[in-house]
Amino acid sequence: MLESHLDKSLEQRIRARRTMARVLPPLVLVLTLLVIWQLGVRVGNVDKWLLPAPSDIASAGWDARSLLWPHVLQTATETLLGFALALAVGFGLGMLIDASPLINNALYPLLVASQTVPTVAIAPLLVIWLGYGLLPKVLVVALVCFFPIVVSTADGLRATDGELVNLLSTMGASRQAILFKVRLPDALPSLFSGVRIAVTYSVVGAILGEWVGASAGLGIFMLRATNSFRTDWVFVSILITALLSLALFASVSLLERRLLGWYYRAAHQEKWEEVDTKGKTS
Amino acid sequence: MIEVSHISKSFRVDGMTIVQAIHDVSLTVDQGAFITLIGPSGCGKSTLLNLICGLMEPDTGTIVLEGDPSAKRLGRVGYMLQRDLLLPWRTLLGNLLLGPEVSGQPLERARAQARELLPLFGLDGFEDAYPSALSVGMRQRAALLRTVLCQQELILLDEPFGALDALTRRTMRSWLLEVWSRLNHTIIFVTHDIDEAIYLADEVHVMSPRPGTIVQTTRIELPRPRREEMVNDRLFGEYRTTLLQALGV
Numbered sequence: 001m002l003e004s005h006l007d008k009s010l011e012q013r014i015r016a017r018r019t020m021a022r023v024l025p026p027l028v029l030v031l032t033l034l035v036i037w038q039l040g041v042r043v044g045n046v047d048k049w050l051l052p053a054p055s056d057i058a059s060a061g062w063d064a065r066s067l068l069w070p071h072v073l074q075t076a077t078e079t080l081l082g083f084a085l086a087l088a089v090g091f092g093l094g095m096l097i098d099a100s101p102l103i104n105n106a107l108y109p110l111l112v113a114s115q116t117v118p119t120v121a122i123a124p125l126l127v128i129w130l131g132y133g134l135l136p137k138v139l140v141v142a143l144v145c146f147f148p149i150v151v152s153t154a155d156g157l158r159a160t161d162g163e164l165v166n167l168l169s170t171m172g173a174s175r176q177a178i179l180f181k182v183r184l185p186d187a188l189p190s191l192f193s194g195v196r197i198a199v200t201y202s203v204v205g206a207i208l209g210e211w212v213g214a215s216a217g218l219g220i221f222m223l224r225a226t227n228s229f230r231t232d233w234v235f236v237s238i239l240i241t242a243l244l245s246l247a248l249f250a251s252v253s254l255l256e257r258r259l260l261g262w263y264y265r266a267a268h269q270e271k272w273e274e275v276d277t278k279g280k281t282s
Numbered sequence: 283m284i285e286v287s288h289i290s291k292s293f294r295v296d297g298m299t300i301v302q303a304i305h306d307v308s309l310t311v312d313q314g315a316f317i318t319l320i321g322p323s324g325c326g327k328s329t330l331l332n333l334i335c336g337l338m339e340p341d342t343g344t345i346v347l348e349g350d351p352s353a354k355r356l357g358r359v360g361y362m363l364q365r366d367l368l369l370p371w372r373t374l375l376g377n378l379l380l381g382p383e384v385s386g387q388p389l390e391r392a393r394a395q396a397r398e399l400l401p402l403f404g405l406d407g408f409e410d411a412y413p414s415a416l417s418v419g420m421r422q423r424a425a426l427l428r429t430v431l432c433q434q435e436l437i438l439l440d441e442p443f444g445a446l447d448a449l450t451r452r453t454m455r456s457w458l459l460e461v462w463s464r465l466n467h468t469i470i471f472v473t474h475d476i477d478e479a480i481y482l483a484d485e486v487h488v489m490s491p492r493p494g495t496i497v498q499t500t501r502i503e504l505p506r507p508r509r510e511e512m513v514n515d516r517l518f519g520e521y522r523t524t525l526l527q528a529l530g531v
């Protein structure tokens with residue numbers, strides 16, 4: 001027999017080793033930095049309001065957990081709503097731009113121009129117009145996120161293989177059928193790279209919206225901590241912000257892996273490697 | 283089946299120069315015939331097929347499908363383009379059902395027919411495989427089966443074996459004839475390969491370099507079913523000489 005499979009336990013061990021090889025280096029790096037930080041602060045006797053040690057930050061965060069929770073929830077809500085809005089609007093605009101060259105020519109310069117206006121300038125205006133509620137923050141998040149989604153949708157649709165469209169036409173397909181059966185699925189990888197960029201900005205967008213005026217949210221918590229020199233709390237909120245962004249990014253990547261299995265399969269052919277002879281089965 | 287009379291087609295390149303791709307081409311194909319079209323690269327073979335299937339309209343001349351000059355041709359001619367164009371996100375079976383889906387045929391019946399034809403196309407057991415897992419030859423056969431399942435009598439094949447190695451090509455051409463004899467299509471087949479053109483055809487049409495026009499039509503009187511040994515026949519050799527002459531090489 002020419003083809004033989006490694007036995008199950010060995011296969012599992014190889015897979016585990018591969019996961020470790022991916023996860024271990026960043027983990028070790030982060031841990032090392034934390035240890036250096038911790039030692040540096042303790043040995044150098046740095047004041048706590050100047051730079052708290054990682055252990056101080058951790059315990060401050062834990063002690064403040066019931067205080068923090070509503071803020072986290074608030075920011076997460078704003079982020080998710082804003083991101084959903086950006087997704088809907090961005091996708092819609094991308095489709096519109098694709099649908100007609102006229103709309104494209106009219107809209108594109110405007111969209112690019114909108115990105116050159118700093119969000120910090122728009123956020124206060126939104127507060128003036130819409131008050132201190134949830135809506136202005138949601139809008140700030142959407143403003144920060146929608147552009148990469150528009151561009152990646154429009155670009156993905158534009159890049160459709162003309163011959164594929166021809167093939168569908170010869171089958172008697174309508175424009176709509178061509179869009180849904182071929183062009184949209186074909187544009188998904190591009191769309192997802194836009195969504196990944198957008199989602200990394202989203203939490204920061206919410207925080208920015210809160211700084212301008214809000215009664216709850218991580219941005220407000222951060223601001224209050226800064227004003228009262230609770231540097232440990234500033235770090236706690238930075239950490240949570242980062243974790244939220246990471247969680248969102250991971251969810252998008254996971255969804256992408258699920259939806260675009262075909263894309264990765266087509267891109268990565270079988271991987272051939274030498275078999276280490278010790279692992280060979282009889 | 284189809285009657286092409288005196289058609290010409292030009293393209294504007296970069297908005298400036300006009301390139302005439304084909305010039306005064308006439309071609310009649312009877313029902314159930316297998317005709318091949320041979321010519322140098324860029325002579326307008328693909329353009330001619332694009333015109334026949336209705337993707338483009340000729341500048342001058344007419345194309346009459348099944349005796350009806352006003353009929354819309356898109357959706358009534360099966361066309362297999364030069365590349366296999368299988369959708370990477372669909373399984374083989376999903377790809378095969380593309381035609382029936384967009385033309386609104388009952389899917390259950392199409393699926394049953396697809397499964398029935400899988401063995402003839404050497405794809406048995408691969409219905410759930412994704413295109414990226416298939417060999418080049420299998421992908422080509424899958425593309426042909428997809429074309430067949432569009433349920434059109436007239437099928438256009440644009441260099442379907444162009445991407446294959448010489449050995450696979452030889453087996454594929456005999457196989458294609460077997461498919462044709464079982465399913466009774468009318469086929470227009472484009473190729474660069476002289477032996478392939480003779481081996482397959484009832485009639486070989488030779489096109490000149492651009493602007494492409496048909497310079498010679500040769501009826502192939504070799505008996506059917508064709509067999510690989512026939513390429514060594516004296517008659518086959520004579521056809522080969524005639525075609526080489528017409529191609530000017």
Ligand SMILES: Nc1ncnc2c1ncn2[C@@H]1O[C@H](COP(=O)(O)OP(=O)(O)OP(=O)(O)O)[C@@H](O)[C@H]1O
Pocket residue numbers: 293294295301302303321322323324325326327328329330492
């Ligand atoms: N859509 C188009 N727009 C502009 N020019 C075109 C178009 N389609 C074909 N042409 C031109 O028409 C000529 C004939 O092209 P065509 O693809 O029909 O040749 P072909 O015989 O199929 O070539 P090959 O054997 O390489 O496939 C070429 O010069 C090509 O550049």
Ligand SMILES: [Mg+2]
Pocket residue numbers: 327328329364440
């Ligand atoms: Mg061609």
